[in-house]
Amino acid sequence: MTSASPNPAATGGDGKAVPVPRGEERAWFDGAREGRVALTRCRACGAWSTPRVVCPRCWSQDVEVATASGRGEIYSYTVLHRAGRPGFEADVPYVVALVTLDEGPRVMTTIVGVAPAEVRIGCRVRAEFVTRGGVAFPVFTPEPA
Amino acid sequence: MSALDRIAIVGAAESDIGHAPHLSPLGMMAQATARAADDAGLSIGDIDGVFVITPYHHLTSLSYCETLQIFPRYHDTTQLGGCTFVAYLRHAAAAIAAGMCEVAVIAYGSSQRSDAGKLVSASEVSTFEVPHGAAYPISSFALIAQRHMHEYGTTPEHLAEVAVAHRAWATLTPNAYYRDPITVEDVLASPMISSPLHRLDCCAVTDGGGAVIVTTKERARSLRRKPVHVLGGAEGYTHRTVAAMADLTISAGAQTGPAAFAEAGLAPADMDFVQLYDAFTISPLMILEDLGFCAKGEAGPLYASGRTRPGGDLPVNTNGGGLSYCHPGMLSLFLLIEAIRQLRGECGERQVANAEVGVVHGLGGAFAGAATAILARGD
Structure with missing residues (x-):
């Protein structure tokens, strides 16, 4: 009998x-990984x-992968003062935050490039990309004013 | 005739709770079941329907039945999160009304305090959430609280008032986990975990098990206890991952509350008490709003007014709830048991005078699932 977690997660070099x-x-x-926010669009x-x-x-099952603008707005956020998962201590x-993308879907993400105390609901943000353990994902940073 | 009209709650009990290192999760479920059967005047061998879940046992009903050596003809291990036990009341009613079982037990147990002193969760982390380091479930509730504050002007002080009010009830409850009175200042001075939620905005982490026994009204007439009746009930959900919650300030309680009240033919103003899911201080505020006890944004001031505290006209979480009484991972069975005890008049110093009807509301996951039940003292 094998034992497999339903939610496999490797660990990056940083412990995350x-x-x-x-x-x-x-x-x-x-x-x-290609610098795009990829969503599904229904044909x-x-x-x-x-x-x-x-x-x-x-x-419909007639859907395709499509590239979104990578822009959106902060719908809500929380500042973690204790690590929420292993590896985030530092x-x-x-x-x-939850960011509502301009195309409609809302995603959980990390807000970077701004002091936590400066983050506000409604702030316009754009995607940047981070790679951890060979897997890339978007984070978001405030758009220049 | 609704299936709920066919059933009566005839037994209810907790296992040893709080810090119970002498009991495993199954041990707590077994102990609570034995106590609930005694309470009802039934034998464990009379049970022919089981409605059980615990994150410790993947095939919960099989593990539970093996422990007790019972071989029921109906199993239900539906998992809607912490509200599941309130939903099980309806499921049990449906099974009983359909003749698929006659004596149903609803049970739970968790040793999370003794295990780790922190939440033990079988929950997977969404693939899309993994990279971001959110704490589950507190960060999801924090996102909800932050948005509620943004839209309605709810304040950290309003959130703190919830913890203070529930603690005030716990001071009247002999076996509550936390019994020392606290102030708004204490809550705001406690460490920030995931803003805007502080340590004291979060529930206790305890051991605990419970069991409730349900049967037909006919059979209830021959049993030991005055029955408790279920006048209305509903279950629903809005999302699984918080990113998919369409409006962070409106929970599935806005579906289940009105539906349960409609089935009962009653309104929030008719309730003698409220037992609601309070893992984090934002939850009672949204639940009171979504169930129709006040308009959106008014629950903070309602709590600050003192109406929900001992002596107030809207008693909420009369044993101290998850914030102060006990919270072994999934709370709603303990809310049900407290409602049953209030309706039976067993609550001593914290007893609500002439408690005849009350509402129990559970949420599941991060304000994702919901279940509501309206309970009333039977004859």
């Missing part, structure tokens, strides 16, 4: 977990979503 995407989930991370109704094989608005305080 690295996601192990499966199937359609890979589009998000593969896009980030039937035009809705954008985080990676999926069935459109969550009209339930990062505190750090900002985890």
